[in-house]
Amino acid sequence: RIAYVNGRYVPHGQASVHIEDRGFQFADGVYEVVTIVAGRLADEQGHLTRLARSLKELSIPWPVKPRTLRMIITEMVRRNRAVNAQLYIQITRGAAPRDFRFPVNPAPTLVITCRRTAFQPPALLDKGIAVVTMPDIRWQRRDIKSVSLLPQVMGKQKAHEAGAFEGWMVDDEGQVTEGCSSNAWIVTADGVLVTRQPSNAILNGITRLSILEVAREQGIGFQERPFTVAEALAAREAFISSATTFALPVTRIDGQMIGDGRPGPLGRRLRRAYMDHLGVADPL
Ligand code: PMP
Structure with missing residues (x-):
């Protein structure tokens, strides 16, 4: 090496x-x-x-x-x-x-x-991951990908100790900002794909941008706006995106089942479309 x-x-x-x-x-x-x-x-x-x-x-x-x-x-x-x-x-x-x-x-x-890397075990794709929510205690320039990562280190550890794969951080208004090392997505109860818009409040994920691009190409509608934890709990589907996880289904938030508790079809479709965009077969 x-x-x-x-x-x-x-x-x-x-x-x-x-x-x-x-x-x-x-x-x-x-x-x-x-x-x-x-x-x-x-x-x-x-x-x-x-x-x-x-x-x-x-x-x-x-x-x-x-x-x-x-x-x-x-x-x-x-x-x-x-x-x-x-x-x-x-x-x-x-x-x-x-x-x-x-x-x-x-x-x-x-x-x-x-x-x-061996990437994530296929079981994660089949079963989806658990996330837990936590206050977002970071600074106000989260758009900069700085190596100052203590809040995320603490958040990931807290998630790990709660048996979850990722922590979703929540701002003072009760809106989800993003994951400790990923962007957060939901498909609302009405079937709308939602992810928070880029601003100083989040890191604008490159995977996030590519998924939006493939969604646009495929005519899949979406909204870029904040969503609350309550809205996420009531969602049909949820997933995270990042360079290391691509798009990974979320089936549990704070111990509560999302949708029917199984990875949803839109998240799966977007993951496949993203892998096509990369021009590779899904390594999972
Ligand atoms: N938000 C945060 C806080 C992150 O650390 C990451 C991954 N580094 C992301 C979002 C996802 O960004 P990307 O898709 O570029 O990996």
């Missing part, structure tokens, strides 16, 4: 960054996760576009030109002989003597790792 750190390809176990890296000290950095399915990068352009946006919002310079980053990514896939894998890209503001203010001449740190 090979990692990339600031211009060098190194064995994963020996890859390291400086102790005064601002990612380590301030969570002053951003990241992307790109799934590799059958040797192909899923939605690579979308992820790189969002990476560019995250960097710009935080005034972190590119460590290398975007074109060079693409070449490094290709090289990482090759060196790791990645077939089904997750590629993790992290850029921080770099190492500098500890000071809250930006360093004057920052040398951003670029780290890329690649991990083989």
